[in-house]
Amino acid sequence: MKKEEYIKVGISVGDLNGIGTEIILKTFEDSRMLEFCTPIIFASIKTMSFLKKHFNSSINFHGINDINQVVEGKVNVFNVWKDNVNIEFGKEDQFIGQLAVKSLEKATEALKNDAIDVLVTAPINKLTIQSDSFKFPGHTNYLAKELGGTSLMFMVTDELKVGLLTDHVPVKDVAKHITPKLITEKVETVYESLVKDFKINKPRIAILGINPHAGDNGVIGEEDDKVVKPTLEKIREKGKLVYGPYSADSFFGSKNYKNFDAIIASYHDQGLIPFKTITFGEGVNFTAGLSKVRTSPDHGTAFEIAGKGIADESSFKEAVFTAIQVFKNRKEYKKISKNPLKTASKKI
Known part of the structure; x- marks a missing residue:
């Protein structure tokens, strides 16, 4: 060598x-x-x-x-x-x-x-x-x-990659931190990382909803309909394969995560509990965007x-x-x- x-x-x-x-x-x-x-x-x-x-x-x-x-x-x-x-x-x-x-x-x-x-x-x-x-x-x-850079906590294995919109933020403050600007920045960071760092040419990215059942059409909170959905539509118009928001409770149990190159969770535990349950001992915390x-x-x-x-x-x-x-x-x-x-x- x-x-x-x-x-x-x-x-x-x-x-x-x-x-x-x-x-x-x-x-x-x-x-x-x-x-x-x-x-x-x-x-x-x-x-x-x-x-x-x-x-x-x-x-x-x-x-x-x-x-x-x-x-x-x-x-x-x-x-x-x-x-x-x-x-x-x-x-x-x-x-x-x-x-x-x-x-x-x-x-x-x-x-x-x-x-x-x-x-x-x-x-x-x-x-x-x-x-x-x-x-x-x-x-x-x-x-x-x-x-x-725009840093992002990105938990990764070969089979599963989970990024976070918000990381060390109290749960009571999560929704007010999530803005169209933040979503756009984090999606861009994950997308670029998948291309440059993990050699995935056309990444497919899933976004998890902020509220239970992604808000149930506004019955359990309006943030998913008023903030997340329109922002993802604008991102898709630019050619990125970004989907959601998905209901977080069934997303991992149904194995839906296997259809995507990365998942972006709204907050720390929403993303890290399933990640560590599935991969514990094999996962790596990678700081994307630096x-x-x-x-x-x-x-x-x-x-x-x-x-x-x-x-x-x-x-x-x-x-x-x-x-x-x-x-x-x-x-x-x-x-x-x-x-x-x-x-x-x-x-x-």
């Missing part, structure tokens, strides 16, 4: 009191992972060595203080802090939360400077990351500010099992694979866009 084919995967460690570092260790204990990517963990060699010992891991680290010291074929640990860290698995801790922020900020800086190719984030605790200087409800909002590639596992810190050595790394490993594949797909799309005639002639 040529050196330029190695993809540098930056990893923010998330909450050290959760399962994040365990699933990172388990993922890269498999030496085959190093055959096609170079991991850079943003933490500290001292902290990661403690965790290696705790979990009786066979992994070997290469500690670095400068991003230019990265070595391919090694699991690199970029020293973000030098503090001694008291890890208490399963406990909410403000200091640990701030270390999660430091890891994320340093990894994001490397991503912006092209020192890493993609970013995979381990789970954070949304309470302990809060401070006067960091007031974001999660990764997605922070990365949207730093990287630009200028850079970011993925994460489809679960949280799992404090209840943290430190016990029983966490399943499958979703994190899938997040690494997805980040690498999306990065490659974007490169290929860019190449095709620059030379459409040349590419077409090769296929003939």
